[in-house]
Amino acid sequence: MSRSIDISLRVNGEDVRATVPSRLxxxxxxREELSLTGSHVxxxxxxxxxxxxxxxxxxxxxxxxxxxxADGKDVITIEGLAENGQSAQxxxxxxxHNALQCGFCTPGMLASAIGYVNAGGIADREAIxxxxxxxxxxxxxxxxxxxxxxxxIEEKSV
Amino acid sequence: MTGPAxxxxxxxxxxxxxEPRADAARLLQGRGSYVDDQKLPRMVHAAFVRSxxxxxxxxxxxxxxxxxxxxxxxxxxxxxxxxxxxxxxxTLTHLAGLRSMPQHPLAMEVARWxxxxxxxxxxxxxxxxxxxxxxxxxxxxxLPAAVDSETALDLEAPVIHPELGNNLAWERDMVAGDIDAAxxxxxxxxxxxxxxFGRHTGVTLESRGTVCDxxxxxxxxxxxxxxxxxxxxxxxxxxxxxxxxxxxxxxSNDVGGSFGIxxxxxxxxxxxxxxxxxxxxxxxxxxxxxxxFVTDIHARDHIVKAKMGVTEAGTIVGIDFxxxxxxxxxxxxxxxxxxxxxxxxNLTGAPYVMENYRAKGRVVFQNxxxxxxxxxxxxxxxxxxxDGLLEDAARKIGMDxxxxxxxxxxxxxxxxxxxxTGMKLDDLSHKRALRKLTELMDYxxxxxxxxxxRKNGIYRGIGFVSMVEVTNPSPMFxxxxxxxxxxxxxxxxxxxxGGALHVSSSITEQGQGTNAILAQIAAGVFGVxxxxxxxxxxxxxxxxxxxGTWASRGAGIGGEAMLQAAQAxxxxxLEVAGVMLQTGVETxxxxxxxxxxxxxxxxxxxxxxxxxxxYRGNELPNDLNPELVATxxxxxxxxxxxxxxxxxxxxxxxxxxxxxxxxxxxxxxxxCGRVINPLLVDEQIRGGVVQGIGGALYEECHYSPDGQFxxxxxxxxxxxxxxxxxxxxxxxxETPTKTSVLxxxxxGEAGTGxxxxxxxxxxxDALSPMGASIWQMPMTPERILTALDQxx
Numbered sequence: 014m015s016r017s018i019d020i021s022l023r024v025n026g027e028d029v030r031a032t033v034p035s036r037l038x039x040x041x042x043x044r045e046e047l048s049l050t051g052s053h054v055x056x057x058x059x060x061x062x063x064x065x066x067x068x069x070x071x072x073x074x075x076x077x078x079x080x081x082x083a084d085g086k087d088v089i090t091i092e093g094l095a096e097n098g099q100s101a102q103x104x105x106x107x108x109x110h111n112a113l114q115c116g117f118c119t120p121g122m123l124a125s126a127i128g129y130v131n132a133g134g135i136a137d138r139e140a141i142x143x144x145x146x147x148x149x150x151x152x153x154x155x156x157x158x159x160x161x162x163x164x165x166i167e168e169k170s171v
Numbered sequence: 172m173t174g175p176a177x178x179x180x181x182x183x184x185x186x187x188x189x190e191p192r193a194d195a196a197r198l199l200q201g202r203g204s205y206v207d208d209q210k211l212p213r214m215v216h217a218a219f220v221r222s223x224x225x226x227x228x229x230x231x232x233x234x235x236x237x238x239x240x241x242x243x244x245x246x247x248x249x250x251x252x253x254x255x256x257x258x259x260x261x262t263l264t265h266l267a268g269l270r271s272m273p274q275h276p277l278a279m280e281v282a283r284w285x286x287x288x289x290x291x292x293x294x295x296x297x298x299x300x301x302x303x304x305x306x307x308x309x310x311x312x313x314l315p316a317a318v319d320s321e322t323a324l325d326l327e328a329p330v331i332h333p334e335l336g337n338n339l340a341w342e343r344d345m346v347a348g349d350i351d352a353a354x355x356x357x358x359x360x361x362x363x364x365x366x367x368f369g370r371h372t373g374v375t376l377e378s379r380g381t382v383c384d385x386x387x388x389x390x391x392x393x394x395x396x397x398x399x400x401x402x403x404x405x406x407x408x409x410x411x412x413x414x415x416x417x418x419x420x421x422x423s424n425d426v427g428g429s430f431g432i433x434x435x436x437x438x439x440x441x442x443x444x445x446x447x448x449x450x451x452x453x454x455x456x457x458x459x460x461x462x463x464f465v466t467d468i469h470a471r472d473h474i475v476k477a478k479m480g481v482t483e484a485g486t487i488v489g490i491d492f493x494x495x496x497x498x499x500x501x502x503x504x505x506x507x508x509x510x511x512x513x514x515x516x517n518l519t520g521a522p523y524v525m526e527n528y529r530a531k532g533r534v535v536f537q538n539x540x541x542x543x544x545x546x547x548x549x550x551x552x553x554x555x556x557x558d559g560l561l562e563d564a565a566r567k568i569g570m571d572x573x574x575x576x577x578x579x580x581x582x583x584x585x586x587x588x589x590x591x592t593g594m595k596l597d598d599l600s601h602k603r604a605l606r607k608l609t610e611l612m613d614y615x616x617x618x619x620x621x622x623x624x625r626k627n628g629i630y631r632g633i634g635f636v637s638m639v640e641v642t643n644p645s646p647m648f649x650x651x652x653x654x655x656x657x658x659x660x661x662x663x664x665x666x667x668x669g670g671a672l673h674v675s676s677s678i679t680e681q682g683q684g685t686n687a688i689l690a691q692i693a694a695g696v697f698g699v700x701x702x703x704x705x706x707x708x709x710x711x712x713x714x715x716x717x718x719g720t721w722a723s724r725g726a727g728i729g730g731e732a733m734l735q736a737a738q739a740x741x742x743x744x745l746e747v748a749g750v751m752l753q754t755g756v757e758t759x760x761x762x763x764x765x766x767x768x769x770x771x772x773x774x775x776x777x778x779x780x781x782x783x784x785x786y787r788g789n790e791l792p793n794d795l796n797p798e799l800v801a802t803x804x805x806x807x808x809x810x811x812x813x814x815x816x817x818x819x820x821x822x823x824x825x826x827x828x829x830x831x832x833x834x835x836x837x838x839x840x841x842x843c844g845r846v847i848n849p850l851l852v853d854e855q856i857r858g859g860v861v862q863g864i865g866g867a868l869y870e871e872c873h874y875s876p877d878g879q880f881x882x883x884x885x886x887x888x889x890x891x892x893x894x895x896x897x898x899x900x901x902x903x904x905e906t907p908t909k910t911s912v913l914x915x916x917x918x919g920e921a922g923t924g925x926x927x928x929x930x931x932x933x934x935x936d937a938l939s940p941m942g943a944s945i946w947q948m949p950m951t952p953e954r955i956l957t958a959l960d961q962x963x
Binding site for chain 1: 191192195196197198199200201202203205207208210298373374375376377378425426427428429430459460681682683684850851854855856857858860861862884885886890892893894895896898899922
């Protein structure tokens with residue numbers, strides 16, 4: 014049914030070599046083969062944002078990229094976020110503002126937030142709302158997420 | 172019953188404090204454990220062949236090629252599984268006259284909605300199972316479909332269950348006073364509207380799924396369940412898979428959103444459990460997004476013709492309405508699909524003094540996905556009918572809608588009392604809530620601003636809702652009708668040898684912060700620091716028996732059980748301390764993890780006490796046998812439900828060229844009794860409001876005339892996104908319920924129940940200068956432009 018392809022990539026700082034079916038998407042590869050279950054699958058067609066990851070510094074949808082396309086790339090998942098710096102500040106701010114409920118959208122939401130902050134995004138509520146509109150959250154009212162991102166940008170976080 | 176004041180006032184209390192959730196860090200580090208994260212040895216994967224038709228006879232099924240396909244372990248048809256699973260029927264005895272037919276996990280002979288599972292394929296991977304599904308050939312003979320609820324009862328409509336004679340599932344009439352005479356009274360103005368509430372669905376970001384593991388050596392079924400009611404599911408698996416109840420363990424770890432979606436019996440999940448039993452190995456099924464859209468329960472789908480009569484002076488004389496609701500081809504098991512209509516009949520107009528009331532509800536079968544209880548069951552319909560008509564009547568008699576509410580809202584000092592429909596009401600604060608709301612939003616200034624804007628061709632509107640919410644249900648909700656659904660919940664509190672508390676509860680966590688508030692209650696009432704409490708929920712093997720978290724009952728019922736258990740353990744520990752310290756218990760307290768004097772001076776750290784009890788019992792008198800563990804159960808008595816109230820307002824701007832509605836701001840004043848954690852409850856209410864806005868403006872399951880779901884993708888079905896949502900201001904009034912010491916009522920559904928009415932009223936306020944109005948949800952740009960055209 015499916016051709017296999019050899020790939021080698023870096024995932025959260027570790028070298029990974031694998032032989033993957035050509036049809037396997039990146040998020041399924043990470044979840045099923047590497048047991049990195051922090052990236053979630055919500056829609057499998059690039060809309061909900063639950064599988065958002067960082068690949069070579071870009072914010073991408075793990076469900077819209079094939080594992081084969083990650084050959085030679087540097088992938089960062091929620092499990093590989095640094096324990097200090099902006100990702101840690103965002104995690105602290107999300108906790109402080111209760112910017113999550115069920116947590117299913119959270120890893121993808123954080124990836125998008127990190128992308129926004131790292132790109133020099135400003136603490137403008139409308140701009141932040143626009144930026145995270147590719148990440149659906151069904152539990153919060155989004156307000157606490159916007160507050161948390163604003164907080165980090167304004168360096169007021171805990 | 173009133174509680175000792177010190178529970179809420181003592182220095183190390185946690186109840187009422189905005190403590191961040193302890194489990195947030197875990198979820199923020201990607202260390203959550205959702206069903207699809209489960210990977211068990213020898214686990215295999217299920218995929219389903221589903222009916223492509225809304226209504227079709229299954230002539231034959233050919234699975235030969237699928238069975239031979241790579242990785243395939245087993246293929247099951249409806250008949251194959253019917254030999255191992257008894258059918259289920261979604262009726263309850265307290266909903267007199269409700270009819271449905273037996274349902275099987277996989278369709279038998281006839282498929283009755285697009286998406287109904289027909290054949291199950293189990294293979295070594297999901298991808299291979301899906302490949303094999305492509306090789307299954309089902310010969311369908313398409314039948315005429317009854318899709319439209321309005322024609323479902325016509326004589327010529329296709330009858331979905333010939334045994335029932337027609338497509339009527341249930342009907343109920345409710346009459347109080349004499350509505351005809353009231354409307355005919357001279358000087359009474361009657362407004363009349365037809366409301367249409369589209370179908371929408373929950374779209375939990377984590378789709379439904381299950382991992383079922385069967386161990387034949389112990390005849391034990393373990394189910395990893397993404398849902399809200401583990402003990403209910405234990406009974407259902409037992410009853411229909413012929414397994415002893417005690418041999419079924421249902422575990423809910425992290426649940427990626429539920430909102431009432433994951434609290435029902437789904438054929439694909441039951442089939443997964445049956446396959447696990449037959450194959451004697453773990454089987455995983457995770458719905459993909461298409462499967463979620465076509466099989467997760469849908470909600471609403473009501474057409475309501477309604478009238479309200481108001482005197483010139485603004486007194487509501489009564490409401491008269493007819494509600495028609497379509498529920499798909501079966502009543503959902505075990506909660507039934509008649510509860511929503513019943514709620515609409517019970518709750519419409521409940522905030523207002525009203526003597527005359529007439530309501531008719533009809534629930535009909537149709538060839539669409541099943542409809543059942545989704546967040547705020549019936550409330551958005553009931554609130555939109557009453558408050559939509561109220562603001563329509565206000566326009567008609569030229570009165571401000573707030574002034575009209577002031578005249579008709581039940582007075583805050585008039586409780587206990589009943590609504591026109593006989594609902595028992597107590598501890599409500601409608602008038603205070605409305606006043607707090609108008610102050611919070613600066614209504615007068617906002618109204619002036621709106622008038623100014625209109626001069627510049629900017630059409631803004633302000634809309635309100637005064638609402639009630641059913642919370643903390645008693646056994647009268649389900650148990651009385653024969654459903655295996657507990658109305659009580661239990662809590663256990665145990666002091667370990669190190670002086671920490673281990674607590675467990677039968678209520679469940681789906682992100683609202685259940686575990687956090689249980690810890691706050693236990694820590695504060697017993698007297699340890701919050702970080703010394705470990706919480707276990709969501710496991711039938713290790714928690715007390717209870718109903719779970721739904722119908723805004725977790726905090727009010729499970730929280731009270733936790734309070735009682737923590738108090739009981741405290742009494743027990745103080746008795747031991749009194750003996751060890753040779754002093755009267757009345758001179759002792761527990762604070763910050765130590766037994767103290769009443770002034771807070773430490774007398775004995777809890778770890779010392781616990782170690783003495785556990786390790787050196789010889790130091791205690793022989794007749795002192797402390798257990799250091801306490802369990803208490805709690806149920807609501809005297810009231811069928813504990814109602815809450817709220818007042819909400821929306822400020823919107825309608826672009827009359829494009830029909831787009833922009834929600835500028837939203838305010839909610841909620842009285843959920845004692846607030847346990849404002850940080851958590853505020854964002855939960857906001858999330859509820861956003862789901863309500865979704866139903867009011869965006870979300871709809873579109874069907875073709877022949878029953879094809881036309882927009883079953885996340886790209887085509889619109890859920891609210893961050894960029895289109897407003898900031899939402901939340902405020903509280905705290906009128907604790909007298910039914911418990913804790914005094915907490917529910918809050919989880921308020922936003923979803925109230926927001927649609929407020930948005931509807933705001934849009935109609937914005938459209939009013941053009942003489943236009945809209946009574947259909949979602950209020951899409953197309954429908955708003957049509958409404959404007961009709962006014963022209």
